[in-house]
Amino acid sequence: MEIEAPFDQHRTEVLPEWIDVNGHMNVAYYVLAFDHATDLFFDYIGLDDAYREQTGGSTFAVESYVTYQREVMLGDPLRITTQLLAYDPKRLHFFHQMYHAREGYLAATSEWLNLHIDLNIRRVAPMPEPIQRRLAAIWAKHETLDIPKEAGRSVRGIDRPE
Template sequence: MSEPAPLDLHRESVRPEWIDYNGHMNVAYYVLAFDHATDAFLAYVGLDDAHREATGGSVFAADSHVTYVREVGEGDPLRIATRLLAFDPKRVHLFHEMYHAGEGYLAATSEWLILYVDLNTRRVGVMPDAVQQRLAQVEATHGKLDWPQQAGRVIKVPARQQA
């Protein structure tokens, strides 16, 4: 079975309480919306509440980066496309693209590195084989996509040229 690439697992609308003093969605809520999309992906591959309760295994975010492309405002419908960039037995590397679901424009992107953690020891552990097999199924399709332009970006101020 071929996986959709990217996955379309999460949609929501910009809530009134997410609007800041500039009249658009506040940066914190972009992260929240991307976190909702991450949760949807994790459930899709079997890292859901039932998994956590049965195994004591969960995931922690180790790193994330957001790029802001275009504003969204109160009530705007959002669609977040998710792709798996890579994984190994202990880590998952995801990339999300947030689109205005009505107008279709790219609003923001977010890249995440997620660690699998044994909640009993609070240490990084190895994901169960069934989860790794599920991730491999997704990666087989998602690995054929072009690498996202915003993935792996470094934040920096360009060096000034000497006169």
Template sequence: MPAPFVSRVMEVENDWIDYNGHMNMAYYNVLFDRCCDQALDLLGMGAAYVRDRKLTVYTAEVHLCYVQELHRGDKVTATFHLLDHDEKRFRVYQELHHVDGWLAATSENLSLHVDMSGPKVAPMPADIMANLETMRAAHSALPMPERAGRSIGIRRKSA
């Protein structure tokens, strides 16, 4: 199990550029989501999981930090670092890196396992839990990312 999981190389598309001349904020989520799709396939929770088992993953919360602008044609990879999980949820930290190595953005996500018959949050089957535990064991050797667990606020200088 790769630690962390690293996506294939992806490219910033022409239609993603906004009137400021850089990639619009929404498309950072698209790139992170594409990486998640690849990692979920590895974990057995990809498109076939929804189709065959009527189980899926919903995103409950995302915290995205923009570090450096991306532009048309930039090539990037994203990482998927499993920080924690229980029988119904998992927490992931991701980084988006330009192929030259610099950090463009980070994303931290809390995802829910969902039974599509409800839809309702439901425990994961044993085989999926085993896959998550295997990934978590591999990822537990990684340091806790400095940017994980951040909150949003305005820092005030004391008088």
């Protein structure tokens, strides 16, 4: 299987139920779209439904951060790419970029840190060797990519009123 850098398989469109009172896609649905992209990336890695059923292994998101760059509207086509930023036997750090699929602009980004979990004991556990080998192959391609400028951000606060 060819390894894409970045992983570029998720396509969707802004659905009517995703529109908020401001007439654009609601923040909650950006997270949903990014979560669906995460699921597709994890399937690609081998962390799919069959893996969960056979091993009792899964992942839990422990941290995520979204930036909203430009709004998207009802019916807009979306393309979400995924870049592996780092990994170790127990953790996956990755970054999504959401583009307007027709116009090409960056609409939003999302950075995630997930832990591999043994669901039988509900504890962090190392990923099996076949998954780690797959990640190593993906990393060999993704490590050559530039780190997105939005990666590593946190909420930029404002001064508190006196």
